[in-house]
Amino acid sequence: MARTVRQVIVVVRKELRDSLRDGRALFSIAFTVVIGPVLIGFMMNRVADRQREAEEVRLPVVGQEHAPALVQWLRQQSGIEIASGPVDAEQAVRERTEDVVVVIVPEFADRFRVSRPATVKLVADSSRAAARPKVERVRRLLQRYSAEIGSLRLIARGVSPQAMTPLQLEEVEVSTAQQRAAQVLNFIPMFIILAAFVGGLQIATDSTAGERERGSLEPLLVNPAPRAVFAVGKCLAAALMAMVTVALSTALCANIPRFLPLEDMGIRFRIAPAQFGAIMAGVLPMCLFSASLQACIATMARSFKEAQSYMGVLILLPMLPGMMSSVYTLSDAPWMYAVPMLGQHVLLAGVMGGRWPPAAAFVVAALVSLFAAALLIRLTTGLFRSERIIFGR
């Protein structure tokens, strides 16, 4: 037994040393670690820009001469700069030379004077997410102006404006600032899980499919060790590499506030040591699962190239929960913790959103991952015993 354990350590050491000398693999790991925070930084900057854009709006108005009072009122609002409108408002918005254009129709003045609804067109393209905050701002301003004028008219007729507001809508926001931040930073769990997946990829494929393709598998198996030694050693080495990658990636994400003005945007985001620990507790057991899954599939592949193409498909797996959560709201049902990768995603989103999952959730997620990893390593051991696999028939 002690001898077997020593042999496993020997295999792990060799695979790690071999992989640390593979410049291309290290580059891809470094890329994965860095790309997450960089992309998030980029996206957050865009969000900030848009918010600023909504605050400083240059508003083209067509037909200003028909409603000088309205234009004057708009001009007095903070951050609004009135510009002369384009000849064809719809064309300008469609071609994206303008985000939003207000068109005041010629009949405006006549209808306004006799207290009939006077038309103001708000020309916008609702498929453009980037312009949405700006359009919203203008829409709210116009509605406010409409309400103010309406109130004045009622008062002039001796009616209390309150009669016109039978409902008072009051929105109660239940999510904490921290939770809203998690929504914006929803991509971080995905990037961390992706890092776990990419970190082990090189060892998992190179030490199995690559080893056979080089012809070094047969000499290796001539050494007097149970086949499980090789399966365990290779999976363990891949998992360790994945764990290091995850730790680096999480550490980098924890430093996002250093280079992003999150506070200015009203977002509180922090990966404190406690959260860092929780993220590690959530993801590290999964590393063993993902590494074993990769090693098992790569061992089954007939060639290194085939293994790589399987990995290309497999890498969609860790991205799935992240992508789903941007379309559906993943409410954290208990069963989710028992699904590898989905469970980790829910755990991480919870930890970062300030809704700490119960300790049992961590235990369940870890146990499922470890159990699945054990099964996969067993399967890989069986593959290493098969002559068809060893000799690639």
Place this chain on the structure above:
Amino acid sequence: MIRVADLQKRFGAVTAVDGVSFEARDGAITGLLGPNGAGKTTTLRMLYAVMKPDAGRIAVDDVDAVRAPQEAQARLGVLPDGFGLYPRLTAREHIQYFGELQGIAGAALHRRTAELLRLLDMTAIADRRTGGFSHGERTKVALARALVHDPRNVLLDEPTNGLDVMSTRAVRLIVRRLRDAGHCVLFSSHVMQEVSALCDSIVVIAAGRVVALGTPDELRARTGHGSLEDAFVALTGLERTTDEE
């Protein structure tokens, strides 16, 4: 000492090894001679326990290689056909990796590694990565790592295949030294000159069967041919000649 009795191996409908029996003594070089596809590599793979025979017995120093493959492997040094190396590891690291897997460590491993590097005349390239090695240098590395645990029995599957003259001579020198040190060397080849120059006894294999056993002289005498090449051709039935009635 290696004893093989009635070894059989089928791949689907093809019988690759069909009742092979022979013995390779200690302190002797035994040649496994046969044309390509005769079943030499399959036979050796069963000997070093990466393939399971369908039937037959294999004894390595009285260890049953079928029932106790790891125990047998510990007594074998193997240079497989078409071996591969790790291009990012150095020659020394290759030897140490296999040594550690064999259970050698510390000062003993260092001493043995240095000894092999000297024996195979590769001290100069010991700490270079094998990625850029020539075929001869690669063969030396594979040979060194196969011998790291000083195995009693050495199996070499076509070790001189594709080597230049100097490297071939180096391999032959090692093989003779191993024999003189009392090791059992089993050596496969499809080149008659090589086998006749090197081997103390020859096992001729064709179509998965042993067609002749004996010293080079015995084989010549038995077939009535002056040269071993003619004897080989006659024995393996590669050419239907005078032997047919």
